[in-house]
């Protein structure tokens with residue numbers, strides 16, 4: 001399939017080569033300077049991997065459990081080391097099956113003086129059952145990729161932002177809670193934390209765009225142009241996928257359109273009005289059935305599936321975007 005996209009790119013190059021010749025610049029005409037590409041600081045995948053491992057060590061981060069409480073304390077402490085300030089938006093959120101989840105959306109603010117802000121988010125809770133695993137549909141699972149990986153990448157980005165502060169923009173890192181308690185047959189039963197957040201925006205300045213990370217750590221992950229991202233934030237999809245091409249990660253960030261996924265970014269876009277995109281491992285090429293990959297919502301979503309190369313690809317691309325804003 002890669003070949004088809006390559007053909008597409010070649011076609012584009014040919015088109016512009018055959019197009020009308022640009023008139024020569026005259027000396028009195030202002031020359032438009034192209035903004036030079038800035039090299040972003042390096043993303044340390046060992047550090048991101050450690051952050052994933054640490055979350056998993058608490059046990060599944062299922063709301064209303066001790067592991068969830070302990071992980072929240074650790075996340076907050078860790079983010080406080082790097083950010084200018086942190087904030088917890090606590091709420092009791094009712095699930096589709098009538099449970100009240102004590103939820104915490106965890107925030108870290110970088111460069112609070114900037115009104116121009118970019119938001120990065122991921123969910124930090126774990127689904128309470130491995131219902132895609134035919135052998136153990138009601139058992140808990142580690143959630144190393146689903147939940148853990150996105151948070152791991154964001155914690156490493158937080159570390160980088162502390163050591164190399166951004167000059168032009170501020171960054172809000174938001175870790176959403178209670179994303180994954182949903183019922184696959186009921187719309188809006190997932191993403192309870194982000195729905196609450198978007199209806200009760202807690203910040204001073206609204207970010208002008210947002211990138212959500214979900215399942216960004218598995219070996220062989222493929223990130224495609226997800227439907228709601230292109231519907232509500234096409235320009236930012238292009239920005240991120242261009243950054244992937246620039247940093248040499250087009251084999252992870254495919255030029256493939258896939259249907260919309262009801263993930264946290266959907267509610268950020270539709271309820272808060274901040275254009276949001278999702279970087280999520282979802283492709284027709286994932287396993288024999290396609291979709292989110294064979295480990296999704298099964299016992300196999302554990303540290304064995306986490307690949308530092310994937311974490312590195314995602315972290316590098318996001319940093320490249322941030323340091324070129």
Ligand SMILES: [Zn+2]
Nearest residue numbers: 127146180297
């Ligand atoms: Zn999930």
